[in-house]
Amino acid sequence: MLKKLLFFFTTFLMILPTLFAQWNWGVRGGSVNTMQRLQDYNNITQIVTDANGNIYTMGPIGGAGVKVGSQSLTSYSGYGTGSTTDILICSFSPSGQLRWTKVIGGAEMDVVQGIETDLQGNVYLQGRVLNVYETWVGVPPTAVHFDADTVLSIVPIDSTTLMYKDTLQQSMFMIKYDTSGTLKWLRMPEPDSTSMYRGNFPFRMDVDNSGNVHWWCYLKPGQFRWANNNVITQEGMFILKYSTQGQVLSCTSLDMTIDGLQFWGAFGSAKFKVNSATGNYYIAGTNEGSATISLGGGPVNSKMYLAAFSPAGQLLWKKESGGGDLGSIEDLELDLNGNIYLGGLVRPGTEFGGHTYTSPKSSGAPFVSSFDSGGNHLWSEMAVVDAVSITYDVAVSDTEIAITGYGSSLYWPNNTDSVKTLGNQGYDAFLARFNKSNGELITMERTNTPFGGASYGNAIAAGPQNTYYMGGNFSMSMFLGQDTLYKVGSQRSFFLTKYECDVPEASMSVSGINASNTINLTYTGDPADSVKWYLGDGTQVWGDSIQHSYAAKGKYRVCAMAYFECTEVTVCDSLVAGEISLIEESLAEIAIYPNPTNDFLNLENLSKEGQVTLYNLSGKLLLQQPFKKENNKLDLSDLPKGVYVLELISRQGVRVFRKVMKE
Incomplete structure (x- = not known):
């Protein structure tokens, strides 16, 4: 029998990621076009993943010399300065291998509005295509291709007027592929009488846990191309609910109106989500452009807004910005509990949801905010910047959220991680991770570009094991782990990279001093930057190995928090000080x-x-x-x-x- 001061047994262990952060791999793509409009950069604008870790990206692509990695693709848009764009969809394996691609578009401006996956790995895509201008004169341009799956027809030449008219007036589309890229169905629901630029408009979509697609659209009066309740008598905002087989289950009028025709100016950055548990809808965005937005019959008078709607489309509540009222909302995400996460740009002094954003600098800066499902503010973080920077996208995982955007000199208050470029170098893409419960920064990483180059983070998605996939565009070259990416043409190309960390092992050992209630504690896990001990009697001590004396015998809960490059690991144990016991079976x-x-x-x-x-x-x-x-x-x-x-x-x-x- 051996005397021990301590009877030691483990009661709980929680491991969070990660030990060493790294850019695991990088891929690039683009075209040789020189496009004048800023939104026409070869780009990744959204990323989603499936349960097997496969990655799906979407974004605009130019009309000639299109490549993804080393693979050349056929595109359909016009080529040259100021040319139009096609839509590029790519699927990659978790290791960065290209699985399949789809190029969608014709000779005119084709725009993708959203991509989502369901629990079975099916992929849904929605946007707008323009087959041929209604008054096109001259040689007929290329008709719209949904890659090699479907090609829309156009009218042959009219020998009298040399005018071409599109036989398929529809521009809105919703398309479904399975996980291997096989086309399952294509829906273009507008009436034949639709006018392409003055008619219906698709905004955003989301997929619920049953595989139903919820499509937020602006619809004009007419008889639409679904089976039941397909007549719209009054134009306005609607949510079309599609089954996984592509049938419209419902068409719900939304208690939201717009006065004006500049839809893209009013809703260019607006985001839309459905809560699978409650069926409620959430819309957040920036009030800009000449159109007037109303929610529940009342106008939106502020720059930023967040609104919740019932499954029947009725307004439940809304939040508007105030104070300095200078900012934009660029993304909206929900977690499994229905909590809301917003990201974008805000200036100091702006108030939103009861929180006022503050900074020692005056520039507009990236922010991230959290609200519960009822719209109550939970926490907010605002970066400190020397020049205007922004959050473009938000990703949610089990215990944390991550954001991406760009900055030239950027840090988060009370933290040392920073983005710092050399003078006149431009911006770099960043990835910042936060504790989902309180907004505490876990870590921030940046991409590496050469002097004079720049990169822009536009999209992010969570993968398994607290892995993230980030995409956007870059101007010269990028260094991502062991991969160096060079742009395809003279303008920006897009990039996709995997951010990954190893999961650390954590443990601690305990020994006693027989003469008193004194214990020795030693952290024995993977080497950490620092270790903080919580000793169960209100005492907190830093150090890899410590000694502590308790005032009385009894049971205490001891925790060691180990800080690593990009996470913290907590190990907690219960112990009884002052006991004598046999050594337990090991x-x-x-x-x-x-x-x-x-x-x-x-x-x-x-x-x-x-x-x-x-x-x-x-x-x-x-x-x-x-x-x-x-x-x-x-x-x-x-x-x-x-x-x-x-x-x-x-x-x-x-x-x-x-x-x-x-x-």
């Missing part, structure tokens, strides 16, 4: 293999009786089963790819934790 010699695994984990050298439990990285219980022999198997074949925490408990109550990976 699980230190267990063997777990193969790790990573595709299906089964072998567990060997266990105690004769106990329990095995598996959690995801956010602490959710996934499976639990007893064991009664030293060697066992654990089936992970039904789980998605990712990193998990395995807990083993012996009959005596000793617990150990191991990181396991499913490939």
